[in-house]
Amino acid sequence: xxxxxxxxxxxxxxxxxxxxxxxxxxxxxxxxxxxxxxxxxxxxxxxxxxxxxxxxxxxxxxxxxxxxxxxxxxxxxxxxxxxxxxxxxxxxxxxxxxxxxxxxxxxxxx
Amino acid sequence: xxxxxxxxxxxxxxxxxxxxxxxxxxxxxxxxxxxxxxxxxxxxxxxxxxxxxxxxxxxxxxxxxxxxxxxxxxxxxxxxxxxxxxxxxxxxxxxxxxxxxxxxxxxxxxxxxxxxxxx
Numbered sequence: 001x002x003x004x005x006x007x008x009x010x011x012x013x014x015x016x017x018x019x020x021x022x023x024x025x026x027x028x029x030x031x032x033x034x035x036x037x038x039x040x041x042x043x044x045x046x047x048x049x050x051x052x053x054x055x056x057x058x059x060x061x062x063x064x065x066x067x068x069x070x071x072x073x074x075x076x077x078x079x080x081x082x083x084x085x086x087x088x089x090x091x092x093x094x095x096x097x098x099x100x101x102x103x104x105x106x107x108x109x110x
Numbered sequence: 111x112x113x114x115x116x117x118x119x120x121x122x123x124x125x126x127x128x129x130x131x132x133x134x135x136x137x138x139x140x141x142x143x144x145x146x147x148x149x150x151x152x153x154x155x156x157x158x159x160x161x162x163x164x165x166x167x168x169x170x171x172x173x174x175x176x177x178x179x180x181x182x183x184x185x186x187x188x189x190x191x192x193x194x195x196x197x198x199x200x201x202x203x204x205x206x207x208x209x210x211x212x213x214x215x216x217x218x219x220x221x222x223x224x225x226x227x228x229x
Contacts, residue, residue, distance in 0.1 A: 057215050
């Protein structure tokens with residue numbers, strides 16, 4: 001059972017916009033920045049969003065992040081087949097004194 | 111080119127010990143908090159431990175506290191994870207990562223080293 005709650009799966013068709021949610025608590029999302037990672041099959045995670053809504057260099061603007069209270073969301077617009085991956089939210093938890101990850105959302109592009 | 115390269119994984123019996131290493135290059139290793147993150151086969155990501163830039167502050171997930179020790183040597187751009195009293199549930203791919211929200215762009219991950227705990 002992850003401290004951060006994500007839906008196990010999501011899907012969309014090419015060109016569509018999909019949103020992936022991450023629910024937490026005051027001690028994590030309510031206090032600290034949320035990061036989002038993309039993990040393609042057989043590869044290491046890659047940072048997509050940092051500090052709730054900031055994209056590292058090289059990350060397409062199709063990816064965007066938002067946060068409200070103790071929940072955060074990752075939106076992917078103009079969905080592409082290469083976006084098929086597992087997406088994780090991550091945040092520092094003040095109560096646990098450590099990073100926590102969501103359980104991951106497996107995105108399928110139909 | 112930025113690189114993080116882990117080593118030291120392998121097969122170990124329950125109760126045994128193992129030391130993982132991570133060497134960074136192509137970025138200012140000494141400027142960043144560094145973490146170990148693991149992923150059990152077919153499972154999600156689990157943060158294990160992190161260490162501050164000077165090596166003076168460390169944090170651990172409850173399940174490894176007292177059994178694992180994280181350390182670093184900035185002169186060698188290296189980080190280590192000494193693992194002891196290993197359990198079957200510690201079996202995972204262990205990633206070295208620079209998870210540090212003080213910077214947006216300096217988030218780097220290695221390709222991982224596999225630790226298998228089995229009799």
